[in-house]
Amino acid sequence: MTKHSIMIIDDEKIVGDMARLSLEQDGYEVETFLDGRSALDRLEVRPFDVVVTDLKMKGVDGLQVLRTVKKRHPKTVVIMITAFANLDVAIEALRDDVHDFFPKPVKLKELKASIERALGKDGGH
Amino acid sequence: MKIEYKVYFSNAVLIGLIVLLGSFALHDLNQILTKFRFTVIADELNASFLAMRLAEKNFILYRDPAVLVGIEGMIDDAADSLDEVKDDITRAVGLENYSRLRAYMDDYALMIGEARRHASVGSQPSEEMQKRLRHAGQRLKEFSESMTSLEQRRVGAIIAKSKSVLLYSVWGIVLFALLFTHLIVANIGLSLRKVVELTQSISKGHYEKIEEKPTSDEMGAVISAINVMASELQRREQEILQSKRLASIGILVAGVAHELNNPLNNISMIAQTYAEVYDHLGRGQRIDFMHRVEEQTERLRVIIKNLLDFSRPKERHRVKNDVNRVVHKTVDLVQNMLDVSNIQLRLKLADNLPAVYIDEHQVQQVLVNISTNAIQAMGDSGELLIASRYLADSGDAEIEIRDTGKGIEPKFLDHIFDPFFTTKEDGGTGLGLWVSYGIIKNHGGNLRVESSVGDGTAFFITLPSYMKIKECSDDETQHHDN
Structure with missing residues (x-):
């Protein structure tokens, strides 16, 4: 079985570091990025099954990442996390077919459950 | 005193002065008119007295009693005219002079009457009578003429006096008007300057008031109104500041939520991951995890310290x-x-x-x-x-x-x-x-x-x-x- 690939984008380095540790433990292939621009550059090179992105970032923000990913790789699932939940942004993200929306602090278990649902797994390994 | 009343007062004084001046001028004009009427009458009388004196000379030269009748007629006419214009003459030269004129005329008439009686009986007037007759005629004519010239001189004096009264009064009114206008304008100017200074300072955001007790005039009312406006503006600015402060608290709270959430999320993720991967971690890695927690708490501490610096300024x-x-x-x-x-x-x-x-x-x-x-x-x-x-x-x-x-x-x-x-x-x-x-x-x-x-x-x-x-x-x- 091929490993599912997950891209994590957050300007907080710890988010990527911790998510990678936890997700790799669960058998995912994880790449982390600190800004939207370099993440999009990477997406030019290869697709990912799941993109978990922070909403508020300098330069290319989470919504731009969402739109670009959906345009380029419609099958890729995008999950958004944000430090400051804002209903307007959430609605906008939903319109752009975001899979899930998590406010910080993120519960890793919930995030993983969401990823699993997105990938069609029934939970548990 | 209100400026309004000051202006009324000054105008009232000016009008009073002008009325006074006018009544002086009117009075002088009336006097001149009276004197003028007198001189017209006096000229007629003088002419009539001259005619009498000429007739009198003719009588003495030609001894014609008819001449005397003519003189009597002229005297009667003059007396009638004098009676007619008695009021005018008494006004001009006084009752005493009028009575003297009448007395001299009566005296002359008496002399003429006496001469006529003598002549009617055919006797010649004596030297003595002639002398008295001439004397009475002379006196009447001279008195009448002296009255006339005296009145002419008086008219001259009245005109001269009127001229100087008019001249000084006009100067007086002009000076009063200038002085009073200056006082009022200076007063208004001073108050206006204060108002200008105050409004300039208000526009710079200094809501100070004109502290001296406002005067009871309109400028005082303006200054009071501006003082009220200044405190009102100050109050409203306070309100605006307050609402800005509330708005900035709103921004602050949103910011705080976001800023605190990031390190909190980091700590939370470290803790969750730590628990998940604990068994696979070496001692050094575990310590590194805890260092990372420490870094994030330090980050929180700095944010909170900065917040406190602003919200509760240190002494x-x-x-x-x-x-x-x-x-x-x-x-x-x-x-x-x-x-x-x-x-x-x-x-x-x-x-x-x-x-x-x-x-x-x-x-x-x-x-x-x-x-x-x-x-x-x-x-x-x-x-x-x-x-x-x-x-x-x-x-x-x-x-x-x-x-x-x-x-x-x-x-x-x-x-x-x-x-x-x-x-x-x-x-x-x-x-x-x-x-x-x-x-x-x-x-x-x-x-x-x-x-x-x-x-x-x-x-x-x-x-x-x-x-x-x-x-x-x-x-x-x-x-x-x-």
Whole structure:
């Protein structure tokens, strides 16, 4: 079985570091990025099954990442996390077919459950 | 007294003076008219007396009694005219002179009557009678003529007097009008100047009032109204400030939520991951996890400290201080940053600065904040200008910190003093300028910014002089005493 690939984008380095540790433990292939621009550059090179992105970032923000990913790789699932939940942004993200929306602090278990649902797994390994 | 009443009063006085002058002139004109009527009558009488004297001479020469009858007729006519114009004549020359004239005429008539009686019996008038007749005629004519010339002289005198009265009165009225107008205008001008000064100071945001007791006139009412307006404006400004404060609390809360959430999320994720992967971690990795938690709590601590700095300012230790000294101390602190970034420092410090009354530590914090921003905005090279100057208009001291950095986009300029607002790529706390603004405002000063994209940014910090603050606090003490 091929490993599912997950891209994590957050300007907080710890988010990527911790998510990678936890997700790799669960058998995912994880790449982390600190800004939207370099993440999009990477997406030019290869697709990912799941993109978990922070909403508020300098330069290319989470919504731009969402739109670009959906345009380029419609099958890729995008999950958004944000430090400051804002209903307007959430609605906008939903319109752009975001899979899930998590406010910080993120519960890793919930995030993983969401990823699993997105990938069609029934939970548990 | 109200200006309205002053103007009424002055006009009333002027009208009174003009009426008085007019009545004097009217009185003089009436007198002249009376005298003129008299001289007309007197001229007729004089002509008639002259005719009588001529007839009298003819009688003495030709002894014709018919001449005497003619004279009697003329005397009767003159007497009738005199009776007719008795009032006019008495008004002009007085009853005494009129009676004398009448007496002389009666006397003359008596003489003529006597001569006629003598002549009617055919006897010649004696030398004595002739003499008396001539004498009575002469006296009548001379008296009448002297009256006439006397009245003519009087008319001349009245006209001369009228002329000088008119002349002086007109000058008097003009002078009074000028003096009174000057007094009223000077009064209004003085009050208006105060109003102008006050409105100028209000437009600069100083809501002081004209403290002296307002006068009871219209200007007093204007000044009272402006005083009321000033306090009303001040009250409303307070309200606006309050609502701005509430709005900035809203921004603050949003910012706090976001800023606190990131490190909180980090700690949470570290903890969750730590629990998940605990069994696979070596001792060093476990310690590294805990260090990371420690870093995030430190980050939280800094945010909270900055928040507290602004929301609950530390007890200020304000002392009389020299602006340039604080600038030099700041330069010492940022010199290393300047050297590392290869940034030239240019100091342009004025030597005529007023002493200021500041908490040195806090003001230095502001200067360091702004200088650090400037250095970061310039990157690897540039020039940092720190200038101080005396603002003659307000008597304040001003510090300018100008960089040659990338500048701030106009759309951001309105927000740079908002809490948690930052344009820094690496994400500053967004609290530096916000805290700086609070510190300078707490010092009664002002912090403003000018920026143009590509050219750089300049911050201007104004601090009120020590003297000004002392005066204000003295005033306050006095008001409290009152």
